[in-house]
Amino acid sequence: MSNGETALKHHHAHHFASADDEFEASKQGMWIFLVTEVLMFGGLFVAYGILKGLYPEMVHEAHKLLAVKMGAINTVVLITSSLTMALAVSSTQKGQRDRAIVYLVMTFLFACCFLVVKYFEYSAKFHHGLLPGANFTNEELKDPKSALFFSLYFMMTGLHGIHVLIGMGVIAWVLRRTIRGEFGPNFYTPVELVGFYWHFVDLVWIYLFPLLYLVG
Template structure:
C-alpha cells in the first residue's frame, strides 16, 4: 500500500507529522547509541590485546593491504556523500534524484564489498586466518592468529552492517520510485542516512587501527 508523500498522514498517536519525525529521529539516535556500545566490545578487546602484544600487532598489521584499505575508505566516504545528497533531494522534493543517489550509494557499497572480498580471499589463501586456523609461516609470533581473529570479527561485523544497509537501500529505492518520499515525508531516508554515516564512521576508526599500525 504505497502512500504518495503529499497524501501522507501522521500516525494517530502523534500530534503532528513534525512530532512523529522528531520522535523517530530520537529513536534512531538511541539505536545508534546501542550500536556504539556493540562495537565498543570489539574495540576494547582490540585495545587490550594490542597493549599486551604490541610487536605482534605491528608485524601482523604489515600483512594487510593498505592500498585496498585506503581505496575502501575513499569508496565509503563517497557513499556517505551520495547518501547525504539523497536525503537533501528528498527534502527538496526531487524524487528522481533521490532514487538516483540511493542507487549510487548502493553501487558504492557493492564496490566496498568486492574489494573486501578480494582482501578476504587473499588472507584465506595465505593462511592469515583467525585463531586455530592460522597457518601462515611468515609471522613467527604464535599469538598472531589473535590479530586476525580481531581483524575478521571487526571487519566482519562492519561488513554485516554494510550488507544489512544495502538491503534497506533496496527497500528505500522501491519506495522512492513510487514517490513515497517528498518534502513533507522523508523520515526513512533521513534515518537511514544517519545509520549509513555511522557505519562509515566505524570504518574510519577500523582503517587506521588495523591497517596503519606503524
C-alpha cells in the same frame, strides 16, 4: 522532474500529535539505536586496545600483512557513498525525486564496490592462511599469538561488513519507495534514518581503517 508533491500521502500515527512529533521521535529512536551500535562495536575496539597494549610487537608485525591500498580504496568508496547518501536525503527533502533515485543507486553501487574489494582482501587472507583462531596456518608470522590479531580483524571487519550488507538492504528498500514516490518534502523520515545508519557504517570504518591497516 517531480516538483515536491508526493504521490502518496503519509499519515502520521495516531499517537503522535503531529507529523513533526512523529519525525522527531523516530529520529531520536534512531539515535538511541546508534548508541547501542557504538557500544557493540565499542566492545571490539576495547578488545583491540587490550591486544595492542599487551602485545604491541605482535600486532605491529601482523598488521603489516593487511593491504593498505585496498583499505584506503574502501575508505574513499565509503566516504563517497556517505556523500551520495547525504545528497539523496537533501534531494528528497527538496522534492527532487529523480536526483534522489540517482544518488541512492550510486550509494548502493558504492556499497557493492566496498564488498567486492573486501572479497578480494578476504580471499588473499584465506590464501595465506591468515585466518582467525584455530584455522591460522600462516608461517610467515612467527608469533603464535598472531592468530589473535586475525581473529579480531575478521570479527571487526566482518561485523562491519554485515552492517554494509544490511545497509544495502535498507537502501534498496528506500530506493524502491522513492521510485514509488512515497517520499517528498512532507515525509522523508525513512530516507533520513537510513542515511543515519549508513553514515554510522562509514563512521565505524573511519576508525577501523587507521587502527587495523595504518598504525596497528
